[in-house]
Amino acid sequence: MDVSQYLDLFIDETREHIQSLNDNILLLEQEPENMDTINEIFRAAHSLKGMSGTMGYVRMQKLTHDLENVFSEVRSGNMKVSSKLIDIMFRALDAIEAYLQTIVDTSTEGTEDNQDIIDDLNKVLKEGTAQDKEEETQEQATLTAAASSGTGGYEDIPIDEFLRGAIEDAKEDNMTVFGLTVTLDDNCMLKGARAFLVLRALEGVGELMKAVPDVDSIENEEFENSFSLLVVTDQPMEAVKGVVENVSEIKNVRIGQVTADAVKQAKKEEPKPAPAAVKEAPQAQETGSGNNAADNNASAKETETAKDASKDNKAGHKEGGKSQGTRSIRVDIEKLDNLMNMVSELVIAKNGLSTVVGRLKTGSRQINERIEYLENITTNLHEAVMKVRMVPIDSVVSRFPRMIRDLSRKLDKKMELVMTGEDTELDRTVIDELGDPLMHILRNSADHGIESAQVRAELGKPEVGTISLNAYQAGNNVIIEVSDDGGGVNVEKVKSKALSKGLITQEHADTMSDDEAVGLLFMPGFSTADKISDVSGRGVGLDVVKSKIESLGGTVECKSALHKGSTFIITLPLTLAxxxxxxxxxxxxxxxxxxxxxxxxxxxxxxxxxxxxxxxxxxxxxxxxxxxxxxxxxxxxxxxxxxxxxxxxxxxxxxxxxxxxxxxxxxxxxxxxxxxxxxxxxxxxxxxxxxxxxxxxxxxxxxxxx
Amino acid sequence: MKEKYIIVRTAGELYGIHISCVENIVKPQNITRMPLVPDYFKGLVNLRGEVLAVMSLRSRLALQGEDDCSKARIAVLKFEDQSRLGLLVDEVIGVSEVEGDEIEDISKDSEFIKGIGKTGTGIFAVLDIDRITDVSTQDAVSEG
Amino acid sequence: MGKNIMICDDAVFMRMMIKNILTKNGYTIAAEAENGLKAVEKYKEVSPDLVLMDITMPEMDGIEALKRIKAIDDNAKVIMCSAMGQQAMVIESIQSGAMDFIVKPFQADRVIEAVKKAIG
Structure with a gap:
């Protein structure tokens, strides 16, 4: 099978999974019992295994397979998470990332087997599972329960007294009641309209008794992909099934006869779904996805309650109820760029038009009104397209915690990175360019800001240094603050350095404020490090950071207090042309x-x-x-x-x-x-x-x- | 009413700019030449990430000499409509406070001068910033 | 074969595209119309086996044209062509007698599937 056409997609998705694994392993290190995190890791490893297998990258597949194995044991409670495991996981992740890079560069996965990591994984696996197995967790039960409740369909339509009566009447008239569950094609566009066609087709052969969700909801597309109906008709089942199948974009029709006595009633306040699950793990139901209590479709007092129930019914069909909310599609970046270019040109053209009209001495009011309207629309269009290009800074900052963790080890200083506002959005180009300056500032804080453990102890500061990165939107700007609780900027040292480099005069040094002195850090040719450390040095100074940020239309400044810490404040505009x-x-x-x-x-x-x-x-x-x-x-x-x-x-x-x-x-x-x-x-x-x-x-x- | 003026020197003469217009004074760095505009525009500079047009006061007042001086500064003028314009001068002297009624009207009819102000040490010409920044009468620029 | 189809859409490009899809699959084009008025006129002249009707057109929209055509010939087979987000109008069309609908942008196989279901 020629898989080369999927290479780009594979690379994108693998990157996402690697990032997710990175974040989650870090999280797991702090919270080794966090089931959600463990699940995420398992899922990511599982997906990676599947994808690399499909693409024929056998080494990558083997590594991820073994990773998945280990995680399967952790998930099922047969093994606990140890710091040894965490280390091996990070090593494995690095190896997977190396595979990806090789694939990006050469389209093949290379020849590195990473046998040592695989061996270590297996060793940890053996040692780990020899420990006590935990009891079957609720997790298991919920999984089983959820799985078996996956059927769901017309069989689960709650039958109230009224409906029951109607079904019995039908029988007396020699009509039959059929239940149907209709599933639309996954890529069906106007689901409501399509469903409407189904309803109409059925009305041609019989009468609609009940719809789940109700007819209005169906027409408003308030359903995932399927809906269920009860129809009374004098036609045979095949005929009824046939008219539905004749409608386009129908994936699947399930039909069966419904009789009044097939549905057992137990009077209950809230009718709930998934009858099968009840038998298997009653406990699980209680603790599971909020659909407690477990009986068969109980009779409802009112049709309304049944309606609500049917909604829950639907929710129970999927594990915990998938949100129908955010729908998104992948878009080729080139297409976005194209769109962006055209909008930019439109903006320029509109500007030109405005200028010309502005210069007309005899301005017609009509023309001016039209121009204003055009300006309005163009601005809105511009903003809308800009929004499409907006990407959360998460993609840029997500690698930082790991970087700080590594630096912490390397510099032998305890420190951690705390971030907020990773979902703050910025234009895609800005995001691309922001990584380097931010990284530089962070490394700066780690290297020069946070003091050694000894100094911190002397100053009475907590042993672990804190670097925080906070991003938020303020008006028409996005602000990113990078603070550390380190030693702060030594104003005197900075001034004397600047003096010795001839960047300022003595008078200037004497009269400048502390804030201005801190600003000297951004001058070209400045560097306080006595030797260029390979962490933040390389002769690249904060002036490059400043230039870069300014070229993005933003500003950067630094506020600092000696022995307390420093904060770098980056301001970036939200909209750009x-x-x-x-x-x-x-x-x-x-x-x-x-x-x-x-x-x-x-x-x-x-x-x-x-x-x-x-x-x-x-x-x-x-x-x-x-x-x-x-x-x-x-x-x-x-x-x-x-x-x-x-x-x-x-x-x-x-x-x-x-x-x-x-x-x-x-x-x-x-x-x-x-x-x-x-x-x-x-x-x-x-x-x-x-x-x-x-x-x-x-x-x-x-x-x-x- | 005391009015404050930023005193600048260009082509040997002192001029005053009302302080309400002046946002900032910066050192000229890397002015990008702007072709196809009147000569009194020196060019464009990067002011904290925004593009600022710079006008040479010397050229605007049609005075003699060249603009390159070591003490040259750009007075960043900011107006009510939030627009900005840079004014390139040979030197910024300082701030002077003058009583409003001590500004003398000038006899000769000068397009860009509003009056004459007296400082402790000398006199300066009060610039009519509105007129100086009024570029609408510039000739329509050649198409290319 | 020889099933003939009338295409109604105000965009020349769309009509051309649909025409290509249909003729490649053995159907003949009875007529083309660029708005609802012309659609109704040509229907009377040509009596096609099937009509593909765009919903949004100048002069008279697809729904109005559909209603008029149905009034002339109750057995007229009409498939509506809609854009995303025109759900309510599609439903109205179906209520007024349209057989089926396809959503733009078109996929050739979807178009043919719908046509086949309508007239074979």
Whole structure:
């Protein structure tokens, strides 16, 4: 079976599972008895095993299989979680991650067998299960109970007195009552409408006595994939089944005859589902998923109660009731980027229109109203698309606790990372770029912030240092605070370092406030470490962090108190205008050109440029294209003449234009910044952006020249 | 009523900007040239992640000389509508407090000067910031 | 074979796509209409075996056209083409006599399945 088409999906899902395992193993270390965590780990390992098996990665499959085995024993209570086990699990996880990386790089899993880890896993397994087995946990019973209650269908429709009577009447009239459970196709779109067709079809052969959920709920799609009905008819079962099967998008129809006496009644307050389960594990039912008490479908006093029951009924069919709430689909990132680009262009176009209308001395009120309306819609559209691009920072920060744990061991300082607000969302590009700066700040705190155990003891601080990362939304911004309860910034030391590096003058040092002094940390060329530690050093300073964050449209500052700790506060804007661009050199200056209308880039010998009516053109693949020398148009300094021109061919609608640039840098996704109301360079310069190095670069829409 | 003014020097002369307009003074760093705009725009700078347009006071007032001076500063002006503009000057001297009625009207008709203020040490021309930042009369820029 | 089908949709692209799907599977296209009014007119002229009717169209929408066609010919077979989120309108169409519905974006096999069920 050719599985290569699923490779991307495999990689994505495996990454997710690895992350989940990482988080959960960490959690398990703190709470070794946490059943939920254990289950999650088991499920993740199980999925990984299945997927790697399907893809043919046998080594990965073996490792995850053994991991799953160990976990199966833990889950069933035959084995307890020890710190030895945790260590081995982390090792196994690292090995799985290594497999994944190899797969990403080479599409194969490589040749590493990780036999040592497998052996250790098996050793731990043997030792562990030799210990006392726990009693059959409620878990087991609930599982069994839930499993057998999985049938559920028309058989579980509660029959009240009224319905019972109706069924008996039908019998007397020589009609039959059938129960049907109809399951729609998984990918059926308009379920309500489809169900409606079923109901209608049935009404053609008989009468609908009861529907679970009720008819209104069915039409409002308040059901997962199936619903049950009681129909009275004079037609044979096959005919009834047939009309339902004739409707499209029906996965499955179960039908059976329903008689009044087949349904036993026991008068109970609340009729509950899953009669089968009752026999197996009555205790489990009580402690299980909130569907207590266990009798057969009891008679309800009122139809209403039956209605409620039927809803619970439905819930009981799945383990604990799956939420029908959030539905999501996977979307190719390229599609999102495309959408984003188009919206960005729309925003720019709208801006252009507004400017033109704004300059019309005779403004028609109608035009202005329309423009305002357009602005409204465009802004809303922009925001909506932005929201789609929003991703929780969890994806970036989730690896940090593990990193701090490792650092804690490496630096031999006890510390832990506490995080809140991991579900705070930011634009996808920002998230991608945020990882490095955050990591740097965290490492900084771990390395320079948190003091050694001895110093902390002297200061009367708790033995374990705390680093916390808090993310939250405030107005139109997202704030991420990284604090530590370490030694804080030594203002005097910072000042003297800055002085010695010639970054500030003595007077400046004397007059600056403590806050300003802390800000010196962000100056280029600054580093307080006497030696570059390989943890946070490498000569990369906080100035790079600051540049990076500013290029994302944000700010960073540090507040600190000596011996108490420091807090880095990163502020990032929620909404950004983003565009894919090509960075080019024109006359020694860097400019950005929108990538969306660039067709090709050519190297054209100078003598291929022809002149027609004092305009320059080139001939390219049979087409005559007007040539524009951007360096001249932008009044740049004259550079050297070269024999070969670098030409960017872009389109405006059907028309093409050739634009001479002096060099190419790279493709980059940039944030579009407005030029403000005081400068207007016409249609050519549509905005500015701040590049990663902090420089302002202008954005050109060269196609206006065409 | 005492009014405070930031006193700046450009092309050897002293000018005053009402303190209510000035948000900040920064050192000019890496001004990106802006083509196709009137010459009095020096370019754009990165101000804490936002793009700030910078106008040269010297050019705006059509004075002589070049803008590159070691003590040059950009006065970041902020207005009621939250927009900002940078004004590049040769040097920032300090703050002066002047009684409102001590601003003399000037006899000569100058587009950008509102009056003359007296400080302890000298006199300065009070800039008419509204006029200076009024760019709507700039010629429509060539299409490209 | 020779079952002929009328396609009603205001988007040329959609009509073309459906046309391709149908002709590849051996059906003939009796007529095309770009709005409800034309749909009703052409139905009278051509009497197709089946109508594929888009719900949202200018001049007259699919539901109105359906009702009128049904008034002319009670046995008319009409399948509605709807977009996501038009549940209520689909149900109304069914109540007004539509046989079945397919949801856009189309999948060729779903279209053929529905057509087969309607006219074979």
């Amino acid at each position: 983003i565009m894919q661009s090509l960075l080019v050199d024109i006359g020694g200056e860097k400019y950005a050109m929108p990538l969306s209308n660039i067709q090709t880039i050519e190297e054209i010998p100078v003598d291929m440029v022809k002149s027609i009516n004092s305009s320059e053109v080139i001939e390219l693949r049979g087409r005559v294209i007007p040539l524009f020398r951007l360096a001249e148009i932008l009044e740049c300094e004259k550079g050297e003449e070269s024999e070969v021109l670098t030409v960017i061919v872009a389109n405006k609608g059907e028309k093409l234009g050739a634009f001479v640039v002096d060099g190419l840098y790279e493709q980059q996704e940039i944030v579009i910044k407005s030029l403000g109301k005081y400068v207007d360079a016409g249609k050519l310069i549509i905005g500015a952006t701040i590049l990663g190095d902090g420089e302002v670069s202008l954005i050109l829409d060269a196609t206006v020249l065409i």
